Amino acid sequence: MTAVQSEKKTGHKIQGRQEYLETLRTLSQASVDQHFDAFKDIDWEALSLEPHDERWILTDADEIGHHPWYKTLPKQRQIEIGMYRWAQVAKVGLQFEQLLIGGVVNHLMWAKNGNPEFRYATHEITEECHHTQMFQEFVNRVNPDVSGAPTLFKMLVPLLASAGAWFPEAFFVGILAGEEPIDHLQKGAMRAGGSHPMANRIMQIHIAEEARHIGFAHQYLEQHIPELDPVRKQVLAALFPIIMGLLCDVIMVPSRRARHDMGIPDEVAKEIWWDSAESSKLRRDMFSDVRMLADELGLRHAVTKPLWRLMGIDGKPARFRGEPASATH
16 A cells, blocks of 8 residues: 555545544534423423323324224224323333433443543433433323333343443444334324324424434444454444344333233234234334445445344345335345
8 A cells, every 4th residue: 555545544534533523513512402301391281181082093103003903993992002002112212211321321431531422422311311201201191000121121221231331332233223113113103193292292302312312323333333353343243133133122012011911912913023024024124224334334244144134124225314114025
C-alpha cells in the first residue's frame, strides 16, 4: 500500500468517526429539544376506561386480532383480550427496557472521560426510565394482573445486563432484537388506525423516542464491530441471529400464563407464533433492517446463514433503513 493510499484509508476512517460523533451530537440535541414525561405529557385522568369500549378490539395489524379464532369470539370477549393484550405488551416492554437500562449503565461504567457516547446513552437511559413509568401506569390502569415476560427471562436479566460491560457489541445487538419488534408492532397498529386513545398516546411517544434509540444502536454497532478482533467478531456473527430470534420471542410471543389468561388454544398459538406461512413471513419481515446491518458488517455469511434460517429470521436485507417489508418465503 502506498503512502497516499494509506493516507486516504486513514482519512476515510477519521471521516467515518467524525460522522459518528456528529450523529451523537444530533441525537443528544434531539433528546434535549423533544422529550416526554410520563406524568406531564399524558392526561391519564382524561383518558377514561370503559369496560365495553370497542376501541380495544384488536385489528388485523395484531397477530391475535388477525386470526379467525379471535374474530369469532363475542365482542365483549374481544374487548377483554384486547385490553389484556395491550397491557401485556406494555409490561414486557418495560421489563425489556429495565434490562436495557441496566446493561447500558454497566457499559458506561467503563466509558472514558470525554467520550460523547456517554452523553447520548445517558439521554437514552433517561428516556427509557420515563417509558417504564409510562408503561407501568398504563398496566396499572388497564389490567394490573398481566404476567409480563416469561419467568426465565426475568431471572436471566442480571446476567444479560452484565454483557453491557464484558461484550457491549453483543448487548447492543440485543437492544435491537427487542426494539425492532416492538417498533414494528406499534407502527403496524398505528397505521391500521390505532387502538384506545390511551394506548395510542403511549405508542406515539414511544415510536418517536425509539427512533433515536434504534438509530443509535445501529450507529454504535457500525462504529465498533469493525474494531473487534477476528475471533470476537466471529463469535458475535454466530450470536447475532440467536440473540435476535430468542429476544423476538420474548417480546412478541405471550408467555404461557398470558396465553392461558387470554384463553388462546395451543393450536391457535402455534399458528400465530410462527407455524403458518403468513406468521413466518411476518417474523422475517421484522428483521430486514438488521439483516442489512449484518451484511454490511460482514456478519451474515456462509457459515452463519444456517443460524439465521434456524431462528426463522432469514430473508432479503433492506436496501435502506425503514424500507417496507421485502422478506421472501
